[in-house]
Amino acid sequence: MNIDIAVLSGDGIGVEVTAAGMQVLEYITRKNGHKVNAAYADVGWAAIDKYGTALPPITREICKKSKAILFGAVGLPDRDQSLPQAQRPERVALLELRKGLFANLRHVVLPPGLADHCPLKKSLISAGIDIMIIRELTGGLYYGKPQGIQGQAGQRSAVDTMAYTEHEIRRILKVGFETARQRRRRLTSVDKANILATSQLWRETAVAMAKDYPDIQLEHMYVDNASMQLLRRPTEFDVIVTENTFGDILSDEASMLCGSIGLVPSACLGENASATPFYEPIHGSAPDIAGKNKANPVGSILTVAMMLRYTFGLEQDAAAIEKACFKVLNEATVLTGDLGGTSGCTEVTAAIIAAL
Ligand SMILES: NC(=O)c1ccc[n+]([C@@H]2O[C@H](COP(=O)([O-])OP(=O)(O)OC[C@H]3O[C@@H](n4cnc5c(N)ncnc54)[C@H](O)[C@@H]3O)[C@@H](O)[C@H]2O)c1
Structure with a gap:
């Protein structure tokens, strides 16, 4: 199989961790008879310095022609301040590249060997944490109309609208059900159906769809309760699917459970080939x-695993990468500084490749 991808390393540690992800991708694909065709393109400050914009047309073109985009990170706070908000790398590049991608998946895993790095006590997490959070990304409160602040100083009013169509709800729930089917077959649909009309529609739709997924154990949970249960019984969650704003908050909360922000991969997926x-x-x-070889590469390497699974259907290769990462993390002898280790980004990457 040809793995045709755009590689946008971006700024800061984006360069180092993406190189690590690519090393692992090259290794496993070579081993299993696939071919990587990687088109490297500038994004972020590297692109501004060369082309005057964080997302030049040449980069857009490369992304459009590719089957997937492997991204590092963009933005340098010291330099970002020199630009108006609307021209800053994160704003320009991320908004544009994620356009049309309605499902944001974040995979939060705490391997048992890293239990000391989780802010929760050991008795709550001894079974290990492995949660896939699926956040709706293109609708809901962040995109509803009307929106804005009106009126004169002292008497102003502000409005945000949460809106969803059945189509939007159904397509994200479908990602939830299908993802649960590839995992431990438990789906938690998070809403606020005791108050919000959008959530009532969300819940009705979930109940109706559940008939097509008799093998999936579906539970409904209010978002306030979900934020509490994530800290009370995190090991019991498998897949969580939820609205844009709820997902934004819950996924940040959940990310902290695995001990380092450097461990968490993500994917943004769309409905068809219209968006990469x-x-x-x-x-x-x-x-x-x-630039100091201190970055934890695991988040980027696990991101490669997600890409192989969701875009290229290479489940075995994805699972092998995950297994190798968790082996290295569980052994806890080759770790970067964020996990209390003394190894560099390159040593951790080499250990993962050796484990593969
Ligand atoms: N998607 C993106 O491109 C993206 C996301 C978030 C922030 N940013 C941008 O990145 C810049 C820095 O933002 P920030 O400092 O708020 O967040 P950050 O995630 O870059 O860093 C927060 C803290 O976590 C540590 N950290 C992050 N990733 C790590 C890794 N892989 N290994 C070890 N430690 C790691 C950092 O050293 C830092 O102490 C800003 O310009 C911001 O706008 C970009």
């Missing part, structure tokens, strides 16, 4: 450690 699937570790450019 976008894969990135959830962390930023970390300028404080950039």
